[in-house]
Amino acid sequence: MPEIGLNHYLVLSAILFSLGLFGIMTRRNAVVVLMGVELILNAANLNLVAFSKYNGTMSGVMFSMFGIVLAAAEAAVALAIVLNIYATFKTVDVGEIDTMRE
């Protein structure tokens, strides 16, 4: 077992990112798509903090902290939009929200 190094955290964040990407591309419920977006944001934050530790600088940690705040703001606005979609279409299936399509 090698010593826990930078590569372990990079592999972990790559796996989290690809799972979130799969969730965004596959799921039909809009709230589950938002959960996938949160997975991607967590993967990016984990990557930033890992680089900050193994570089000795502080910029990764600050970037990640502002990223957490922005993820909270984005989740609030996205859920408000999803509630509006439910009020208009009576469903949150992303395949059925296509009135803007030709």
Place this chain on the structure above:
Amino acid sequence: MENLDFGTIAYQAIFYLFAAIIVISAAMVVFSRSIIYSAFSLLFTLFGVSAMYVYLSADFIAVAQIVVYVGGILILLLFGVMLTNRITQERLLTDVFNLIPSLIIMLAVLGALLYTFLYRAKWHTGEPRTTTVVEPIGYEIITNYVLPFEIVSILLFVALIGAAYIARSEKKVSLGK
């Protein structure tokens, strides 16, 4: 073998335990057929990522993750699940159409990322930081990162006002006559 004492073994074993918790919970978020299972698996994923932040000596970020993500965003997502589905309905529509291209794209992205991280990139690693991160964050916020800090607070304010306005319940028709 180097010093294979109990401390090193426990350190690595708990790291792999938390990594397994993160990966398995994230897989359950994405592959589960029930929305409630997805939401609660996301809870375990966020706690696992918070534990990883503790391993990375970023204790303030770990606690901020629990307070903001688990205590804020996850509750918001659970409210979204509650308000946009009928309570007795837990089945989702099947995801047959997008499954194979999504699987190919996901494996391609994962392979490209892992190949780049492990074989092609030469990271400049310096001295690892081992101290607590609370005081450096406080110092950086008021010296080097003042502008992002203030702008982010204004942005949060605007975003929350906007979200509350968009999601209000009593809407009059506001377009045209």
